Amino acid sequence: MLSVHEVTTAYQGLVAISSVSIEVAKGEIVCVAGANGAGKSTLLKSIAGAERPRSGTVTFDGIRIDGMAQHVITSRGIAYVPENRRLFPRLSVRDNLRLGSYLYRSEANREAPLDLVFKLFPRLQERLEQRAETLSGGEQQMLAIGRALMTRPRLLMLDEPSQGIMPKLVDEIFQAVKRIRDAGMTVLIVEQRMSECLEIADRAYILQTGRVLMQGSAAEIAVNPDVRKAYLGL
Amino acid sequence: MTAETIIQSLASGLLMGLLYGLIAVGLALIFGLMDVVNFAHGEFLMIAMYATFFLFAFFAIDPLLSAPLVAAALFVFGAVVYLLIVRFAVRAKANAGMVQIFSTFGLAIVMRGLAQYFFTPDYRSVTHSWLGGKTVSIAGIYLPVPQLVGALVAIAAFGALYLFINRTDFGRALEATREDAGAVALVGIDKNKVFALGWGLGAALVGLAGAVMAIFFYIYPDVGASFALIAYVTVALGGFGSVFGAFAGGIIVGLVEATTAMLLPPSLKAVGIYAVYLLVVFVRPRGLFGSM
Amino acid sequence: MTAPLLETRGVWQRFGGLVANSDVSISVGRGEIVGLIGPNGAGKSTLFNLIAGVLPPTQGSIIFNGEDVTALPAAERCQRGIGRTFQVVKSFETMTVIDNVIVGALVRTTVMRDARRKAHQVLEFCGLGPRADVLASDLVPSEKRRLEVARALATEPKLLLLDEVLTGLTPVEAKTGVELVRKVRDSGITVLMVEHVMEIVMPLVDRAIVLDLGKVLVEGKPADVVRDPKVITAYLGDRHALSA
Amino acid sequence: QTSEVVIGVIYPFSGASAQMGVDAQKSFETALDIINKDHDFDLPLAKGEGLPGLGGAKVRLVFADHQADPQKGRAETERLITQEKVCAVVGTYQSAVAVTVSQICERYQIPFISADNSSPSLHRRGLKFYFRAAPHDEMFSAAMFNFFDAMKKKGVKIDTLALFHEDTIFGTDSANTQLKLAADRGYKVVSDIKYRSNSPSLSAEVQQLKTANADVLMPSSYTTDGILLVKTMAELGYKPNAIVAQDAGFSEKALYDAVGDKLEGVISRGSFSLDLAAKRPMVGKINAMFKEKSGKDFNDLTSRQFMGLLVMADAINRAKSTDGEKIREALVATDIPGEQTIMPWKRVKFDEMGQNNDADPVLLQYIGGKFVTIFPPQAAIAEAVWPMK
Amino acid sequence: MDTAFAERRRRDLIVAVVLAAIAATVPLFVKDVYVQNIMVLTLMWGALSQSWNILSGYCGQISLGHALYFGIGAYTTALLFTKFGVLPWFGMLGGGVISALIAMALGYPCFRLRGHYFVIATIVIAEIGLLLFHNWDWAGAAMGIEIPARGDSWLKFQFPRSKLPYFYFALVLACVAWLVTWWLEDSKWGYWWRAVKDNPEAAESLGVDVFNSKMGAAAVSAFLVAVGGSFYAQFVYFIDPESVMGFQFSLLMALPAVLGGIGTLWGPMLGAVILIPLTELTRSYVGGSGKGIDLIVYGGLIIAISLARPQGLIGLFSFKHLAGRLSSKRKEAVR
């Protein structure tokens, strides 16, 4: 479904990822892990169109999307939840969610995803009229994921969704990701909580200083001794 | 001072206030809601008035009829200004506010220069129009018809804008783009399209105002300057982000102006407006109804 | 036992109808590392804001170092020795990393040379040394959080309030973070920290306070706290119940 | 001998009063045409080409824009003198700018003709190089009060006056003079309204005028405010017995184009009147020349500008030199009889302060779409219509 | 330690000294008074903009009402001199002090305001000042004040015949404004101001006295601007409310800083050096046509510069800023 081929992206000449290739098949949950600064976020940005790759190609459903404007990529069915969330701070929770479904502006289209969001994060339903900026850190994270779901994506990309989320909910989020996948979406997820993430993922990639260090099924990666030592701290 | 004088003054003030509102409604959208500074607002009004004038002078189209035409022309103009100039100004991350101020200030100067070049600095007026010079008098209180119509247009424009902003997804998209122009792409919104439409709409509202103003006001390249500051104060007084605020702001400005002129030498009547603005924001730093 | 460094006495914070903190009374002793945990939206960051003086509490008082600081503005509390980080980072974006930290150092000295030296020390301490001359806006999120810590440390606080500064780190890196906090404590600074990652909190803190729905739910040794059924249902969830 | 004489002309060519500058430009070009080409008018320098005193040297004008800013006026004057080497300067429309322009001219010993500034304080500053051929506001206002006195003698009731003036130098000066004259001659000023120029609305002001309901309304306003004033008066149903205006906006074509229908019978002071053409046919012909350039008839301002340049050129011609001091001497010696002007003046002759006291102002009344002279009696060609319409 | 930083500051100072020295010799070669006039204005606007930059550039409190302080400086000097014979040197100080006090008195309520509310408050306050002076008969009202000039005098700071003394005074003024900025930039105040501009809440948490930082910036800024105003009165010999307090003045004070680089040490001077000659020359050489071409050229250039270099022209002179600009272009994209 998504194919990233030999993508190199740089910030002002500083290469953040170089010749990274990954594949995501329809219905998969793919986890990308790696140390801080390894280039995980950069990879997602390059796919989402927030950064323009210097070279390489990104294809989504057989169509090249690198070089497309970010909003066009979103409208093609890729939802991206960035690390810093980028909510609309002075708009209410309700408006943030409504904007998520801007592309499918009809109440009928809204209901299903909205139900999903409220089922995943009932807290949001209690906070509908509150401004996004006054939400607690964790609530903001829920809203960011919720908003992305409202775009009815086929591919959902999450950058460290567990950040700032309480333990009980972390599990729920990963379970939610699973349910999201079961609802027909594909998920590409960047996570530090590798052990939890690998539990739900089908496949995983490990990045190191801008390159793919390792790839394989989640189960393989999870038992790999190097990974356990270097990334799981075991 | 007789009661009649006072009532007449307040009535005139109210009408004038609604006109200020009409002039400010476009600004309430661009400046108030979209949070983009447009220092050329007065010049937008100026070209709208010229457009009305020339439609009248060459094709004998009455301002009432030409108002939609002028609004449409201004819509295009506003969108083009956004795409050619403002788009780049809002993109500046560092001191975006100043960049907006000065690029639109530059635009204002250019527009005045162009108006002078093409239209000469002569003072123009729409001499005969259906409404021009007509007055209704109720119990000794005179209400000029053009201003009355202007007031109605103002109320309609505010109502429409209010519904548009608060009831449509486009309105929400506009606000979202203001909040974080980079993030709207995350929900598939093209910020340039949204903002170009917003500017077009704002300018179209100025076009309406210009058509109404042309009925009873003189027209020359610098005419916008007289209204620009008042429009700014009107929007800020009502509070950023609030359409209703700008409407209320206009009425308050008109009434305060009329009242001040009764109490102080008329040359100081603007002081009343400014003082009320200061008082309001000192007490409520977000203006009367502002959300930002 | 000496008087605690920080005490909140019956602190309330309401936002309209919402009660973010209700009757919170906690105390933090000198030299302690105290963990403040609790569900999302429990009112932890709000409590930090009350302690640091961003907001005046609706009710209640805050005693720091034996002095009632409830009425003091944030800047003066900083001078008294309360340093804090923001959960949603607030760097000075147009300034370089070193300049960000110098702002903090200037509370203690007005001699620029000293402030600069101090700032460099702190940056090294936090591992941001090589990024000193980068604009803060160019930092990645995890670096920004470290900058928050560095800035706060530069004010030479007696009490440091850390709001989720160790999130987003791989377990290995989190370990370095944990070491950092220990070093901070060893240099004589008392730490009150919010963190959701139990693997970090549990080994690090001397004591944990659990907030739920704005109230103190439980308080005690970390090992006891994580076993508390109330904490498990409200906060940790079943997985942790098993592992504990 | 010099083949070219350069004169600086300094006006607002951009900004709110750009129109004045542009009209002035046309007027000066008309005067230039008369000086440089051969015309059969009984005007100084009309016959023959150029300045005979300087071997037929042609006059060239350099226009400079002061944007109504005294500092810029000063800088431009300096530039004209030092770079363009002008030997004389004519200006400026705004009185505030005339202050600094005349200072600079004084400093460089270059004669300055204040063609159309009417602020009375200007010539009283002990300047040697300052000249004004036209009347100033005191003279204008005096003429108005003479007229009132005369009307009263005829039994017209004129007791109360309402002043309506803008808040820059022109309006302030004018109102001060009128207040003083009113006090001296026993008229009661029932309303003295100073308003901010270019106000977006004048309803409050007009309301006060209406309440005061004086026998005569005396506005001192520029074109923009004049138009708005008249419209607002109509809207609020205020119709004064008489309006006697201090020129400015009330001599502008734009104002009559806009609201002429509401101004039947308005009286304005002026120094020019087209009906002089009946007595002096060249006035009509010169007016036609100007109209061809500008599309407008001469008005009070443009006629004064026209005369300003002519007087200056005449002095340079008689000085037979472009030396400032010599020109000044020639200006001091100026004595042009009224018939050799396009104005209803007695003559052009400067007093020791550089003011021409023989420039009799006239009062004109707007009747049937044009102005007729109604005062003073020796210049009048019609009786005043009172009350207006 | 941090020698690079110390090095850069020293280099700035040396460059400034060299530039000032070069500037000081220019009038020896350029005798044309018109050009000299432009140089005086350039230095004056540079100094004004540099002073404006302290409050608005460094401290981030955008004021479009600085004409008020300019006017107060001009009026204090002119009134003291014409009414009481007080020498302009004292008037200059007096005007500066009065302006600084007024700035603080106004800052007291205004600094609570943020963003556009603040900007509009500054505009409106200056406008009130303008209207009051317009109607204040004792101060000449609309008639303005003409300062009688009778021959050269350093005591009275009057030189009807020469521009040089004005030039050197303006040069000193510009140098003082620059030095004050240079000095403050690496002081507690400088850091506080920038912190307040970027994020007042974070600044407070780091012990920054936000309110007093703004007050300090306002006072310094107003003082220097008022000195500039009083210089202007002496230079032009005539002031009236419109010509020293008009809104245009406030804008023009900000413009060089914005074009050159707001909140930077060199931006205002650089902006003035480009903008002022441009303004003067377009007006002088195309303004006389009456067709508004000067406006088109001038306005077009402002648009072009402010869009092409939103960070200011100063970026052209420094690689670091150049890099910063490139990155900021992308910043809007989601990270």
Ligand SMILES: Nc1ncnc2c1ncn2[C@@H]1O[C@H](COP(=O)(O)OP(=O)(O)OP(=O)(O)O)[C@@H](O)[C@H]1O
């Ligand atoms: N805006 C930027 N400007 C300059 N360099 C950047 C920028 N963003 C990221 N980088 C650099 O690119 C590299 C990869 O960053 P990236 O954010 O992709 O890493 P990451 O794997 O997501 O790390 P983390 O786990 O901390 O989120 C890092 O070295 C970082 O310093």
Ligand SMILES: Nc1ncnc2c1ncn2[C@@H]1O[C@H](COP(=O)(O)OP(=O)(O)OP(=O)(O)O)[C@@H](O)[C@H]1O
């Ligand atoms: N200014 C405000 N107005 C209204 N509600 C607010 C405001 N600030 C916080 N809240 C609400 O108060 C509650 C407590 O928020 P707080 O930020 O203290 O939570 P927290 O414990 O830090 O949560 P997290 O772990 O998710 O960061 C939340 O529900 C939040 O939505």
Ligand SMILES: [Mg+2]
């Ligand atoms: Mg990342």
Ligand SMILES: [Mg+2]
């Ligand atoms: Mg929190």
